Amino acid sequence: MKQVLSPRELAEGIGVSESSVKRWVDDGHLEAAKTAGGHRRISVQEAARYVRERSIPLLRPDVLGLAELTALAGVDSLSLHSDEAAARFFEYLRAGAEAEARGLLFSLFLDGWSVAEIVDGPLRAAMARIGELWTKEPSGVFWEHRATQIAIQSLGRLRSLLKVSDEAAFTIGGAASGDPYILPSMAVAAVLEGEGLRAVNLGAETPAETLALGIEDLDAKLAWLSVSVAVNPRRLRDDVLRLLPALEARGTPLVVGGVHAKKLGLPKRELLYIGGSMAELEALVKGMKLARG
């Protein structure tokens, strides 16, 4: 993927004059770095922020390094409701249509959907339908494995469009010990990055002590644990309880979520949040006003 764009490339991508783009930069509406030779360079993430906030249509997404959007020719994502977007995403995942799947997530994001809306809506719903295929079709397990990989790639690409400052506060988390699920924790990271925070995703099967070390190391301002599978809920609950004193001493909140999070029977504590959805996480983070860079 392209990392930076010249004013000419951005202008071509959105169908305006190069001088307009240069003016937006000079007026401070669009952030740009200068090369050694004094040329303006705009990051792809900043370009995405700008077109998203101003609802500017992309005429030539390929020039901006977002060629996947051209795979969606004929689909007007602006007019898609969440269930239609989910149905379409499901079809792309089931059929192994990688470019279309990535393009759809890009398109929804550029149309102004928040990352939480994309994950709680089309991504979750499409994956839930994918998870039912094995009961009906001999190819179901093949489709499920392929779809999961495509969904992971699509979410990864979406993350690469999110603008996060090098100075932003760190957050860290992963899927709980014994939990092999990749997407939920990755989605948490994407939601936090969508809120401008740096997010270090430790991935599947993260031991609680590893998470504790990471929190200290990065001076993390928030931690998360995703629980899609709890083979031994009582042990997992004890793991979480052991983490809490150190977190409370630092004032770092821990958000535990995922389909089996409630099974742990965690007690009420001031800095412990049990979140059911990404929308709840997003609301929590907005409310905390964690330092941005």
Ligand code: B12
């Ligand atoms: C992909 C998948 C797999 C993949 C995982 C690959 C990988 N490494 O990631 C593989 C193939 C390995 C797999 C294996 C199995 N799976 Co499976 N799997 C799924 C599937 C299709 C999608 C899961 C997913 O990623 N969803 C996308 C995420 C984003 O959605 P979500 O988990 O619902 O999370 C949402 C919320 O919970 C919340 N959230 C999640 N985490 C967090 C964290 C925080 C902090 C917050 C605030 C919120 C939050 O936000 C999310 C968005 O709204 C589900 C179907 C489903 N309904 O989810 C089945 C599903 C979970 N699997 C199921 C089963 C049965 C299995 C197996 C037992 C199958 C088998 N016979 O081998 C094994 C068990 C694996 C194990 N060790 O436990 C069942 C579970 C049934 C049950 N009652 O628990 C399901 C529901 C499928 C089904 N309909 O039968 N699976």
